[in-house]
Amino acid sequence: MTRVIFNEERCKGCGLCIQFCPKSIMYLSEQRNRLGYNYAIIDDMAGCTGCAICALMCPEVIIEVVEEAAV
Amino acid sequence: MTRVIFNEERCKGCGLCIQFCPKSIMYLSEQRNRLGYNYAIIDDMAGCTGCAICALMCPEVIIEVVEEAAV
Amino acid sequence: MSEVILMKGNEAIGEAAIRANCRHFFGYPITPQTEVLEYLARRLPEEGGAYVQAESEISAINMVFGASCAGARVMTASSSPGISLMQEGISYIASAQLPAVIINIMRGAPGLGGIHPSQADYFQSVKGGGHGDYKLIVLAPSSVQELIDHTMLAFELSEKYRTPVMVFGDGMLGQMMEPVVFPDYLPPPVDRPWATTGMEGRGPNIVHTLYLPAPDLENHCHRLFDKYRDIEAREKRSQEYFTDDAEILVVSYGIASRVARAGVEMAREAGIKAGLFRPITLWPFPDLQLQAAAKQARLLISAEISMGQMIEDVRLGIRDKVPVKLFNRIGLVPNPDEIFEFIKAEAGEVSKIG
Amino acid sequence: MSEVILMKGNEAIGEAAIRANCRHFFGYPITPQTEVLEYLARRLPEEGGAYVQAESEISAINMVFGASCAGARVMTASSSPGISLMQEGISYIASAQLPAVIINIMRGAPGLGGIHPSQADYFQSVKGGGHGDYKLIVLAPSSVQELIDHTMLAFELSEKYRTPVMVFGDGMLGQMMEPVVFPDYLPPPVDRPWATTGMEGRGPNIVHTLYLPAPDLENHCHRLFDKYRDIEAREKRSQEYFTDDAEILVVSYGIASRVARAGVEMAREAGIKAGLFRPITLWPFPDLQLQAAAKQARLLISAEISMGQMIEDVRLGIRDKVPVKLFNRIGLVPNPDEIFEFIKAEAGEVSKIG
Amino acid sequence: MAKIKGYQRPQTLHDKPWHFCPGCHHGIVHRLCAEVVEEMGLQSQTIGVGSVGCGVFSYNYFNFDGIGPSHGRAPAVATGVKRVLPDKLVFTYQGDGDLAAIGTTEMVHSAVRGENITIIFVNNTLYGMTGGQMAPTTLMGQQTTTTPRGRTREQAGYPMKVCEMLATMDGSAYIARTAVFNPAQVLKTKKAIRKAFETQMAGLGFSLVEVLSACPTNWGMNPLEALDHVKDNMLPVYPLGEFKLKKE
Amino acid sequence: MAKIKGYQRPQTLHDKPWHFCPGCHHGIVHRLCAEVVEEMGLQSQTIGVGSVGCGVFSYNYFNFDGIGPSHGRAPAVATGVKRVLPDKLVFTYQGDGDLAAIGTTEMVHSAVRGENITIIFVNNTLYGMTGGQMAPTTLMGQQTTTTPRGRTREQAGYPMKVCEMLATMDGSAYIARTAVFNPAQVLKTKKAIRKAFETQMAGLGFSLVEVLSACPTNWGMNPLEALDHVKDNMLPVYPLGEFKLKKE
Amino acid sequence: MKRDFVMAGFGGQGVLSMGLFLAYAAMIEGKKVSYVPSYGAEMRGGTANCTVTISDREISSPVVAHPQNVVVMNHPSLEKFEPMLKSGGLLLVNGSLVHQDVQRNDIHALVIPCQELANEIGFPQGSNMIMLGALLELTKIIDNNHIYDYLVKTFKGKYMDKMPLNIKAMQTGMDYVRKRDVKILEIA
Amino acid sequence: MKRDFVMAGFGGQGVLSMGLFLAYAAMIEGKKVSYVPSYGAEMRGGTANCTVTISDREISSPVVAHPQNVVVMNHPSLEKFEPMLKSGGLLLVNGSLVHQDVQRNDIHALVIPCQELANEIGFPQGSNMIMLGALLELTKIIDNNHIYDYLVKTFKGKYMDKMPLNIKAMQTGMDYVRKRDVKILEIA
Ligand SMILES: Cc1ncc(C[n+]2csc(CCOP(=O)(O)OP(=O)(O)O)c2C)c(N)n1
Ligand SMILES: Cc1ncc(C[n+]2csc(CCOP(=O)(O)OP(=O)(O)O)c2C)c(N)n1
Ligand code: SF4
Ligand code: SF4
Ligand code: SF4
Ligand code: SF4
């Protein structure tokens, strides 16, 4: 299974990941991080295909997409 | 009749006028002018057609081609 | 026109140029000067003038050269690294005896440095950053109002003497806002009989700086320096606070002189006989005025935002008759307390000696 | 290597660079310096080095910046207007603490000026033609042999202190021929642990000049000036002739000092107690040496091929204890007779006073 | 478009926050440069030459040797480096103001000399760092702080086309224009950067990749609007593609 | 080729000797500029902007207003003049070192801005005035004092083609390359200069005429050999023709 | 009379506008003023701050070592400016973003939940105006009767549609501090 | 012993080579020398001149106000340098190009028809060598026995094919002045 890890505290809420996620499973949190931005989050991680398009678009390079060995 | 006037003292003897005179009536004098150059001259002015090609090529702008009223 | 308005230093410079009837500006963006450009990019077309954004500071200063040749009242503005790039052009403008106004809103340096306020281009502009023997008139305003007054004065002096004039600001003066009143418009430039405007009704005019036979160059330099001596005789300007009985005389210009004055006021309150001498023209340096102001002085302090540049002119100006010390900060405008503490410490020393 | 050969100044500089194991040169043609380029364009490929003809002096100085970052021993050469164009780059090199050698074969100025010998770039290079607080070590050779010696010394100093060094020649020194002997080759540059050569086996190296938080810039400037004070303490150089009992002390550097020396010799023959003090480093200026040499002096004469530039350092150096007068010519190297006549006239004055 | 399984920050980028505005394309281009250097195994062989503009801190972000040159002169600095270290990968990272305005001479002559360096050129049609002034690449009619009524021909002429111009030089070996306004374009940009670096390592001469980029802050747009602006308004003026491809 | 009946030195040239070497084409180009100004009746409306190079004294020869700018910056100076005096004829006279090396930025951006000025560009493939160093336009293999073994790609790349480059700019209105190695070419050059000046007077934008020229002195040839060199060796690299012709 | 103020926060939080208003209003009331922004167009995403000095007499120094009044809108600003505040001075803290306690006890400090108050009045962008209202109420540096007029003049007629909201936010800030027990400042 | 020389003429007349030879030869003979050309690569078609100083001791000034020996190869050079010549000094004039009379009578002047002499020996480019021979003969500054050797060294083996002609020209110059009644120079 793939997992998408965001470094939320560094997210600037630009929305590029959200825009291009083919599964549309990302959105901006209502919360602000310490920088003052609403940051990107995923709830439904199961819907993620691990395509890493979000990481490809993120200008802050704060998304990592990792394979997790199925437990 | 046309007459070609050289300012001999300013001629640098480059030979461009001579090279392109369609009548081949020009040549470099054996004499040097005060600048130390062998300067261009014409003996056979009658052979000149007044085409002014010599003036067109002269980099020193020292050739004038004038029309002389036939006397 | 005597309405008081609150204005940012850089914009005030722009509007002062408009009021000076300057209608041509050539410049290149650089922090902390950029608002001069931005202001004029908006205002000049409204006034029928031309704002041209040059592709570099080198192009800008050479466009200024051309526009001045063509008889226009013309200005450029930049900040330290950009002014370095203009040095060749400035040398040409000075040599060609063209009027032109150059604004330097200094920033931290050397190298890329930073965008902090600075006064570290003193040597460059006051001594001569370009090649050869020439001088720039250098004006050192210390408030937004003076940015206006000096910009307008710069046009007058540059035309009176046919010489480039530099107005020396810094990042803080350029960015801060203060209430200002604009003086009346200057009349448009008078006809310049030497300008290359097309030889309608006269022989050709030529503006150049090449003097190949050596005696021609020597004569040219002597002509220039005759003019410079004239300027030295007439245009030295300065301001003084509490100098009458000052035993410790702080010498400081531009934004630094504002805090120096506050420091001197604090010293006076503390019973120290401190005073402030503020050069307004950096070249010509007001040495005679300094000598007069320093009559009672036992110590001079050169307070600058640089590693000790004006101090040489202070030493030369006072003819080494009184010791001169350096107070300086880099990258920031010092605060009055620091200057006060420095004065206080030195006052202790001075009284010990005295 | 101790063969005596007759060599033109500019070519001697080129060969000196070769012998200093400098293998990279970037430059742009300008009279009267061009033979440095031409010589190196021929010689460097023979030695496995690179001659790159830059498209301008700005590019040249920035290529020097890059090559020095990459750990090379590197040089450029130009003449006055070209040196003006390098001012921004020089400020960057000084700030980045990069070793580099810059040759200035000065010519007539300001503006395009002429191609005559000149010393009018003194302020520019000695005080700081670029923006911000920095210093250049400036060497002032007075013969073709010294062009060689100082060029090689320049490489040594620039690497010892990680700072740009300028060698100050002029059109006459560059063009004239004198017999010279070349010293031994300098060893190739040692490894520079800070150089950007690729991070093989270490963390990344960075060369930059941006110090955005103000305290960083202030610290940076203090580090630079600590180094400069060190240089001032160790590297002031000068030469003296007949100074022991000199009542009239001529101060003169470079080609001017040659004729000044001849003038002084004539004065001695005429029974005048004249002497010559020759600064070899213009920055740091040998002020202590000057004070010592001037012990008996009643008058100092600053003899320069400029409108009075070094004279300020002479005044500062002598702390205004002895009057200083200017002797100068522009566009040409004065001849010994002129200096002698000047000394003679002043000797009359001095004895009247004394 | 190839599917990427897993993504990790490359070793060639330090793990620290950077100063770009939200949605700024500088971040994407930085990352791509770093990825290509890593994938080519050149981390210890690379010298990055920055510039003055919003990319000024590149040397703080890239985890390889870096130089901060003066405004516009990066190609000259890179030339100096490359002539000393001909086998290393030397590239500059420059904005449109830095490269196409003040640095025109250095850019053109690197191409004339066929200097074996690479320029990564981030074209966002204005001077980002100084607050959004007109650049030579500013679009016709585009409002900037120094073209408050939009760029006009009378005042400032026409947008400058760097790739088209440099492609006329015999010394240029690889010249391409790309964009990063969607994932496919990002991948194409990465490929172009790789080709450019390979061109250099093969010693074929001068290479340049122009990346059409967004400056949401100075365009006064949000990051998504900015993507559309690149696509809708920049592409017609600055067509994508390879303008020069020397195979030698 | 049209037959000219009579020839007289134009009023727009002072009647004094000039400093060019024997057979130098600068003289021909100077004369053509002066003739066109005269024929267009613009003597009192013209400001000539010189340059630093063997054409440095142009202001002493032309009998109209003249300016001597710094090396390479003539187009910027001309821009300054033109923005003040938009109705006058403003042209620069520059060599290949001045224009195509140090002055590249100023040249390119005059074209980018579509600046309504004309550049007369004398390309003699080297720096004449300083004694014959390599210029960006030096031919491959050509020996100069700084390419003693001939220009090579490794050291200095390839000849720079100014017309081809500037023709890619939207702001350029008239771009032509001509030569003066025989009477027909001289007449063509004159026509091109006239077209360029007319382009300017019609307000169409930037114009440039490149004239392939001989420097017999630094080529080490006599003036007639130099003519052949232009024809045989320069023409293949620098084809003649009009590269841009805006009609509005 | 000489009063100085530092206001600090993120870029975009409107601290520069606050300072600008203060300077404008005081100028209109015939005072000498100076306004010094920190500037950083070459830096993105940094903090912004400004110093405003208001005086009856000509202002020598536009910079102050120890400001009498400090407003901090975010956390880094608190860290930077709390230590600099003059003893006995006033410190206003935007409690919505700053969750750290004020350390000094030789000063008058007040925490204001700007965002929450702004949300309450349906003007979530109004945090800075809430804070400005609080500051004006506490320092009485400006004649509150003309605030609307001053606002219009400061912003030269821009944002006219938002004016009523801005006024409301200011008044909310004023009300908030009036209800608290804060000693009105007495400057040393 | 200190001797100085100025030689002047058109560019291309070989005056710089003359000076160079003098400097080289004197150096080889162990003297101190300095050679200062006028330079004018930025000027075409001007005049050229050089100053050579030869001395037993280190040379202070490489420039001289009043040269002891002057060679003029063309008219403008005569006009420029005749007045500067030291009283009692030697002036050699190229009579082939200079048709004006020498004015001063406090100097030793000699007119040499260089071109004609050069033509006579079938080496029309040899004017300068004719003149150099004359100068060497009159001043005896160089040991004439080694001239060929010095020439080869000066020009580093270039022009080897022309060497015999150059030597011949020099000797022609020497012979010419030996036949004239010129007092050998005694410098003041
Ligand atoms: C000599 C000099 N001139 C001007 C500047 C100011 N300056 C800094 S960045 C910049 C422009 C940056 O624009 P660009 O290259 O397009 O980069 P961007 O910020 O848009 O990415 C300018 C003009 C400078 N630092 N140095
Ligand atoms: C800043 C500066 N750099 C260099 C020079 C020296 N310089 C004078 S003319 C010239 C080159 C001239 O070549 P070009 O423009 O081709 O003209 P040409 O003489 O060949 O006609 C140079 C480099 C200068 N005067 N100023
Ligand atoms: S990896 Fe692909 S599917 Fe998963 S969140 Fe990212 S873009 Fe969406
Ligand atoms: S692309 Fe990156 S910075 Fe932008 S919202 Fe997504 S995670 Fe945040
Ligand atoms: S006018 Fe024609 S025919 Fe007459 S000399 Fe000149 S070129 Fe020859
Ligand atoms: S073209 Fe002119 S300069 Fe040349 S030889 Fe003929 S007349 Fe003389």
Ligand code: SF4
């Ligand atoms: S100003 Fe523009 S280019 Fe610069 S970081 Fe922000 S968005 Fe990017």
Ligand code: SF4
């Ligand atoms: S050097 Fe060349 S370009 Fe210059 S005048 Fe002589 S021939 Fe003409």
Ligand SMILES: [Mg+2]
């Ligand atoms: Mg940009």
Ligand SMILES: [Mg+2]
């Ligand atoms: Mg040329």
